[in-house]
Amino acid sequence: MKPNHWAIFTENSTPLSGLLDQLLNGPLPENFKFLQEKKGALFSTSEIQKWMEEERKHDRKILSRNHSQSLQSMSSGERKKALFSYILSQQPNFIILNNPFDNLDPSARDEFLSKIKELQESTILIQILSRKADLLPFIEKYASWEGQKLKIISEVHENTNADKEAKEYFPGNLPASAQKHIYNLDTLVEFNNVSVAFRDKVVLQKISWKISVGDFWELRGANGSGKTTLLSLITGDSPKAYGQDILLFGQKKGSGESVWDIKKNIGYITPALTDSFRGYHTLEHMLISGLVDSIGLYTRPTEQQKSLAKAWLSLLGLEDHKDKYFHELSKGRQRLVMCARAMIKQPLLLILDEPTADLDDRAAKLVVHLVNKLGSESNTAIVFVSHRMEPGLKPSSIMELVPTKKGSIGNILS
Ligand SMILES: Nc1ncnc2c1ncn2[C@@H]1O[C@H](COP(=O)(O)OP(=O)(O)OP(=O)(O)O)[C@@H](O)[C@H]1O
Numbered sequence: 001m002k003p004n005h006w007a008i009f010t011e012n013s014t015p016l017s018g019l020l021d022q023l024l025n026g027p028l029p030e031n032f033k034f035l036q037e038k039k040g041a042l043f044s045t046s047e048i049q050k051w052m053e054e055e056r057k058h059d060r061k062i063l064s065r066n067h068s069q070s071l072q073s074m075s076s077g078e079r080k081k082a083l084f085s086y087i088l089s090q091q092p093n094f095i096i097l098n099n100p101f102d103n104l105d106p107s108a109r110d111e112f113l114s115k116i117k118e119l120q121e122s123t124i125l126i127q128i129l130s131r132k133a134d135l136l137p138f139i140e141k142y143a144s145w146e147g148q149k150l151k152i153i154s155e156v157h158e159n160t161n162a163d164k165e166a167k168e169y170f171p172g173n174l175p176a177s178a179q180k181h182i183y184n185l186d187t188l189v190e191f192n193n194v195s196v197a198f199r200d201k202v203v204l205q206k207i208s209w210k211i212s213v214g215d216f217w218e219l220r221g222a223n224g225s226g227k228t229t230l231l232s233l234i235t236g237d238s239p240k241a242y243g244q245d246i247l248l249f250g251q252k253k254g255s256g257e258s259v260w261d262i263k264k265n266i267g268y269i270t271p272a273l274t275d276s277f278r279g280y281h282t283l284e285h286m287l288i289s290g291l292v293d294s295i296g297l298y299t300r301p302t303e304q305q306k307s308l309a310k311a312w313l314s315l316l317g318l319e320d321h322k323d324k325y326f327h328e329l330s331k332g333r334q335r336l337v338m339c340a341r342a343m344i345k346q347p348l349l350l351i352l353d354e355p356t357a358d359l360d361d362r363a364a365k366l367v368v369h370l371v372n373k374l375g376s377e378s379n380t381a382i383v384f385v386s387h388r389m390e391p392g393l394k395p396s397s398i399m400e401l402v403p404t405k406k407g408s409i410g411n412i413l414s
Helices: 017-025 045-058 076-089 106-119 162-169 227-235 259-263 271-275 283-292 303-315 331-343 361-377
Strands: 006-010 040-043 094-098 124-129 141-146 149-153 187-198 201-212 216-221 245-248 266-269 349-353 381-385 397-402 409-413
Touching: 017 040, 017 094, 040 045, 040 076, 045 076, 076 106, 162 361, 187 227, 201 227, 201 381, 201 397, 216 227, 227 259, 227 266, 227 349, 227 381, 266 271, 266 331, 271 331, 283 303, 283 331, 303 331, 331 349, 331 361, 361 381
Parallel strands: 006 124, 006 141, 040 094, 094 124, 201 409, 216 381, 216 397, 266 349, 349 381
Antiparallel strands: 141 149, 187 201, 187 245, 397 409
């Protein structure tokens, strides 16, 4: 008999932990009693985080046991593949696939989909998804997780209001920062024939790229093509930048600049940065911490800082929530606040690494809309990294990393 597969639709406003706990540890919800006594496994980004922590703490390779490198040094797509192989080796009766396609480029998605299609003959699959386009084609039973309750649904609905709402969501002007960057050049970042290798594995091959004031770049590339590596050369987080022909904010790399000199010009968000705000941070403090680049706020904010934070919160429609804690917000709103936090100091360059990962359709559209607004109404240059073609995103240029046997080359599409 064909296994009983289910898709459970979620919205970012409802946390998933209760659902996962019920499915994996019980008591099982009505309609899911067929999982009783069955061995389950969870395929999700949070599981990858857990294993990374485990490998780091105990200096023991588990997911990466068949690889020469650590889980930490793998790209996000490589980590997903490693978790999937590990789960298969455990031969579970059912697998919960939590937004399985996030972080995967189109060809990795196809590859993953064909593996899952084979697996569906023998293993029960429960897909949890927030983007309707991700629905696995063979699933015929649907439920939704709303307000901590599982509801059986017969059809999948598109959120047709999302476009309209997104356009009308951020009606005001961008708040002006009191901090002004004195920068008289046109070029912010320039790479000339930059190559990077890890031991004998060449990742980037002779990349030349120029980011100018006010540019809006989308950075594309398959999993493992070197997007994060390339960005780490800009943010000052990689020793591989030394000895290369790289110009950062008017200074040649390696000419005595400090990491702080570079970072003060950059605002950025990454999935890991959002995760680092776990404590009790009010929205007002979250935003103000973007002015001083700290996680948390350690000095009393000035009236000027408070009024700037207020202006950003009002742009996001969150003016009445300044004292609310960041972790109490929906994931979608958290991401909007992270964008505003990165932008509040009006940096010369804004780096957005997968800002829509893990969001539902509506929340992703809102983030795209906010980013378009930042791109069109400020002089800040933007680099937007995503594996999905985000509908509605309006970059002015695209840098695509194209893997070759000798590392990825850069293909500029304008
Ligand atoms: N410290 C390291 N040691 C060894 N290999 C590394 C290290 N850092 C990165 N790599 C390798 O470099 C390649 C590029 O990784 P990177 O994370 O830059 O890719 P990416 O394009 O961001 O991928 P993804 O889209 O999957 O996140 C990968 O194959 C990765 O395993």
